[in-house]
Amino acid sequence: MVTNKYDSIYQDIAAQIESGKLKKHTKxxxxxxxxxxxxxxxxxxxxxxxxxxxxxxxxxxxxxxSIVLDIGRFDFPVSGLTSFKEVAEKVGQQFHTTVHELYVMKPDSFLQNELKISAKEEVWKVARTREKDGERIILDKSFFVKKYVPGLTKEICEDSIYAYLEGDLNLNISFARKEITVEECTDEDRTYLDLNGYNHIVVVRNNVFLDNASLIEYTESRHRLDKFRFVDFARRSR
Amino acid sequence: MVTNKYDSIYQDIAAQIESGKLKKHTKxxxxxxxxxxxxxxxxxxxxxxxxxxxxxxxxxxxxxxSIVLDIGRFDFPVSGLTSFKEVAEKVGQQFHTTVHELYVMKPDSFLQNELKISAKEEVWKVARTREKDGERIILDKSFFVKKYVPGLTKEICEDSIYAYLEGDLNLNISFARKEITVEECTDEDRTYLDLNGYNHIVVVRNNVFLDNASLIEYTESRHRLDKFRFVDFARRSR
DNA sequence: CAGTGGTCTAGACCACGAC
DNA sequence: TCGTGGTCTAGACCACTGA
Incomplete structure (x- = not known):
């Protein structure tokens, strides 16, 4: 994709590792x-x-x-900086997305703070559920700053908003602040999800930034307890 | 600490940002x-x-x-690659650690797999609870490969095992695989923790590696639901 | 001892944004 | 057009490992 020399070398070697051409634990x-x-x-x-x-x-x-590690890296089915669709594809999971809400609104004080915008700005609200094996297990409540995302359609939301932002609008998603907590279920959760009797839910909050450091999105991803899994690779920073 | 030129410049600028000498949103x-x-x-x-x-x-x-961001980075009270003590200090939280178990054992097949060792190796088992405001809210079950960590004492476990590994044994903790899930409470959880009636618990599993890529530690950090919080800063990798 | 990765330099050209 | 960050080069010296 990118034409850097070092990036293409990275991709080349990474592919060799994933294909097993470069064996684990060898130099x-x-x-x-x-x-x-x-x-x-x-x-x-x-x-x-x-x-x-x-x-x-x-x-x-x-x-x-340098030795090749054998850490399974590609198994973090939690939406975040990577689009849900990308993650699902990488993990090889089949999800069905349903758009429940899609409209423009004025931000309340909570959203003004999460998106660092004034009360005069407008935001898109998108509510979607992700269904797997007949169960609705994830509720994504997303808010996009309308200034950057003028048009959104049901079709885009059913497919991949990130693909639309990066492909059509030429915006570059760059980084995010992510927070994971466990909270009590709300009535909204009970309405939209098949909670299987659980009274708590995993909440992943994301503030997503463009490459010019503007906030573009705030999302709450609400995962049913038993279906939540987050895997990370972390290096010690001193 | 490190004497690199680029590292000292990094630390210098980071300190200027944290002290506010370099203001947020400025270049x-x-x-x-x-x-x-x-x-x-x-x-x-x-x-x-x-x-x-x-x-x-x-x-x-x-x-x-380059512009200065204002992402609150120092608030992830989840043990992981950073020692619990370091995190607690950074967040300014007061915890009391109690060592419940400390002994050498033979690894079962689960531990053999998590630590990639043979049945003949020996491991330390360390079980500790973390108490805050009079409530025992975290249970840490750690297993260290004895080959790398010959001696462990109650005093070391009450203080900081990482400080011992890096300071006294001269081992370099380098990276980890981390996994977060929510599971049903076990009897062990109910014994050691003040669960406040919750039937589920957040489990953070860590496989910790040295800089020569050897596995040294497997830890299960079991957090009471309402006290768990994980904050991350992530860049889009593409 | 030779080979390795870690650091550092002083250049160079490029694409892009602002003016 | 000028300044910016992004990429790339061809050296150099170092500390460390392993034979």
């Missing part, structure tokens, strides 16, 4: 060998290796080499 | 100005800025500059 070629093999400088190779390291593919060990 | 000096100010090359400045970006301090905008 990568040294940085010097890689720079020769890819016909590039060592610094560029290092950028690619750092990406692999950050994404949990390899571990670099000083004076020894 | 940093350009990379050229910074490299002159710090008397270093631009690539070194860029390494420092990338750290700031990865940690949620700034957002870099091409052809414009």
């Amino acid at each position: 990568l070629p040294s940085e010097n060998e890689l720079s020769e093999a890819y016909g590039t400088s060592r610094e560029t190779i290092r950028k690619a290796l750092n990406l692999l390291s950050q994404h949990g593919y390899i571990q670099k060990i000083k004076a020894k080499g | 940093l000096p350009s990379e050229n100005e910074l490299s002159e100010a710090y008397g270093t090359s631009r690539e070194t400045i860029r390494k420092a800025l990338n750290l700031l970006s990865q940690h949620g301090y700034i957002q870099k905008i091409k052809a414009k500059g």
Whole structure:
């Protein structure tokens, strides 16, 4: 996709690891060998290796080499910075999305704060449920700043809003603040979800930013307890 | 702590942001100005800025500059890669730790798999509760590979095992796989925790690795529902 | 000892935004 | 057009590992 040299090297090696061509627990070629093999400088190779390291593919060990890790990375079915559709596809899960609400509204003080906008701005409200094996297990309540997202349709919301934002509107989703808590179910949860008798629900709150650091979206993803799972790879930062 | 040039620049700028000397939503000096100010090359400045970006301090905008973000980063009271003590201190929370179990054992097949060790290895089991405002709200069940951690004492477990590993044993905690789910309470939970009537519990599972990619620890952190909160800063990886 | 990854430099060209 | 951050290069020295 991106045409960087280091990014394409990253993708190449990552693909080799995922396909098993590069075996787990074995050593990568040294940085010097890689720079020769890819016909590039060592610094560029290092950028690619750092990406692999950050994404949990390899571990670099000083004076020894880089070894391939075997951490299952692609199994975090929690919506967040990645669009729900992308995650579902990656995990190979089949979900059906139903749009329950889609309209423009004025933000209350809570939304004004979460989206850092004034009372005069307008926002889209989108309420969707995600259904799997006949059970509605996730309720997504999303709010988009209308200034950045002038038009939204039921079709877009049923497919992928992120694909629309990035593909059609040319907006770049860049980063997010994510918060996970467990809370008591609301009447809304009971209305829209098949709660299976649970009185609590996992709430994932997301404030999503564009690459110019503007807030574009606030979403509450409400997951049924037993269907929630979040997997992360984290490096120790000092 | 570390003597890198780019790391000390990172820490310097991060401190300026946290102290408010660099105001939120304002621009940093350009990379050229910074490299002159710090008397270093631009690539070194860029390494420092990338750290700031990865940690949620700034957002870099091409052809414009780097702006200071105002994402509250230091509020994730969930044990994980950072030691419980470090997190508690950062959040300014007072916890009291009680060691309930501390002994050496043979790993069952579950632990053999989680720690990737053979049945002949030995592991430390450490069970601790964390108490706040008179309530025992977190149960940590940790298993350390004895090969790497020969001696453990009640005093170490009450203080900080990580400080012992890194300070005394000179081991480098490097990365972890983390998984968050919600499960039904066990009798053990009911024995050790003040569950306040809840029938479910948040379980955070951690597989912790050293910098040579060896697994050293598997921990189950069991949090009372209403006291659990996980906050993350995530960049879109694409 | 040679090879490794970690750091650092002083250049270079590019695409893009603002003026 | 000028300044910005993004990419890339071809060196260099270091500390450490392993033979």
